[in-house]
Amino acid sequence: MIRLFRKIRNQLLSEKSYSIYILYAAGEIVLVMVGILLALQIDNWNENNKIQKEFSEVLEEIHEDLVLDTTSISLTLAQRILDLEAQNRVIKAIRDDLPFNDQIQSDLGQIMLKRSLRLASSGFNLLRESSLTTMDDHSLRSNLIEYYEQAVKEMNEEYVDDKFEFETVLLPYIRQNFKDWDYGKFGIPLDWESLKDDHYFLTSLRLNLTNVSSTINSLQKGLHSANKILVLLDKE
16 A cells, blocks of 8 residues: 555656645545544544443442342341340330240340441442542442442441440340350340349340441441442443
């Protein structure tokens, strides 16, 4: 192709067709410019395809993370609801001055517990490092921020509170006042009658009701937020 262009230029010059040569030269320049612009366009297209592929892969990872999160949150939420019911039954048994029985023994193993909560955020971290600020879907973006920067933070804070009460209030009390106790399964006090008269124990249970209720509320909001994002991602 280059030889052909050179041959045409030489022929025009040799024939002294200067006006035609100028037009030809101009056309050649335009052709070169078009080639350059086309090459740039192809490069941009390839780069955009690469970015879009990476973005799609990040969204897929976020989807996988959220599926794991919703499973973990649902399981923990179900456990915390059962814990709250058990704790309410223990408080009622103390108020009603009930004798010790198998139900109370089982419920004492569920009071003031901490329940582990494992949440995944690797996909969102990748998105935040790359293209979160340039996402075209503003609804998806706002829901992602709401979940990962608000709901997840709140759920983790509630877990920290539960862990603190479990370790600083319940465990020391169990060591002094129970002869046998198994996490989430059962609790056998040294003297149930004395335990019923212990105002510190009853007050601790009452205060913890608010803590557990707050944890349940944060888990419910987190689960709702995560499911909203999954619906949006399924539409992508």
